[in-house]
Amino acid sequence: MSKKVLIIEDNNDIRENVVEILELAGYQVFGANNGKTGVDLALKNLPDIILCDIMMPELDGYGVLYMLNKNPETTATPFVFLTAKAERVDLRKGMEMGADDYLTKPFDDMELLNAVESRLKKKELQQNFYSKSLDRLNNLIGKNDGLAELKKIIQERKARQFKKNQVIYYDGDKGTGLYLVISGKVKTIRLAEDGRELMTGIYANDEYLGINALLANEPYSDTATALEDSILCLIPRDQLEQLLHLYPEVAREFIKLLANDIREKEEQLMQLAYHSVRKRMAEAMLRLSRQQTNENESFKITREDLAAMAGMATETVSRTLSDFRDEGLIDKKGSAITILDLARLSKMKN
8 A cells, every 4th residue: 555645835836746756656645735734634644754844824834743743643643844944943943843854945856755765664663663662561561461451552552753852741741641662761850949950760661651640640740851862652541540440460560660660769869868979970870871771881861961860060970970980980972971890880989
């Protein structure tokens, strides 16, 4: 079956030209001359990819992307902006909102075809990775009917890509469900009254965000942001609540996860209250190292995120990292850190 492409463009010549090129390449193409019509066509036809102009009357490209991101049926659809304005601020805004790519007008036939083909291929690879990741959730998947039902729900949900630094949810947002990290890394932070950030957690593959909000039926208590390009799956609250009521074993598994999360938060508070700067920095790096597939593998993190994680000033982070490097504990190149002596870091004295 041919892939479906939706082109939303108010310039008739450009839109008709794009439709003609893509139809010749074997795609099934839908065209819309404004944002509102484009949103309607997207929801009706569920295209495999959407090409959308930014500057349009009534509903611009940003509005179209916002509307489609809110709908579960279209939130994971690859979205490519078409723009005549190559200004970085416009492109950055679009990418931060969740756009996957952009084409600067005028573009030729091959640029168009390459952009569409590469995005569709990347989506297919992500879905394959998504499927493999679900098979690794051994801690929540067993012979019990409830856990099998949970796996089924997850498999039927669409994965959504979040760009680096893109916000997933804000502190105070209504808890719409549970997020599962398929790939990448996500941080959660809380703001102190003086505006300083405290990192409350870092989540990697096969880990869940928002368990406390789900079980307590409360809004999210922190802000979640992608530390790198990440893929997440949102499991809706209503489906999970049905599972929790019907299958006690699923509830038990999530209570275990919540208990582990609370224990980690308690340990973090103890470290902030009683550990020295060096000890807190060592603990933070050990936590990051444990999330790597290989403990000898380097990890990337900014000074600001390390400061929020260890509860210290960025200047103190710089000094402590320099000391650790001079002592042969770590190697540092830019934001990439490699632990050279795991044993000494683990035994760091207070």
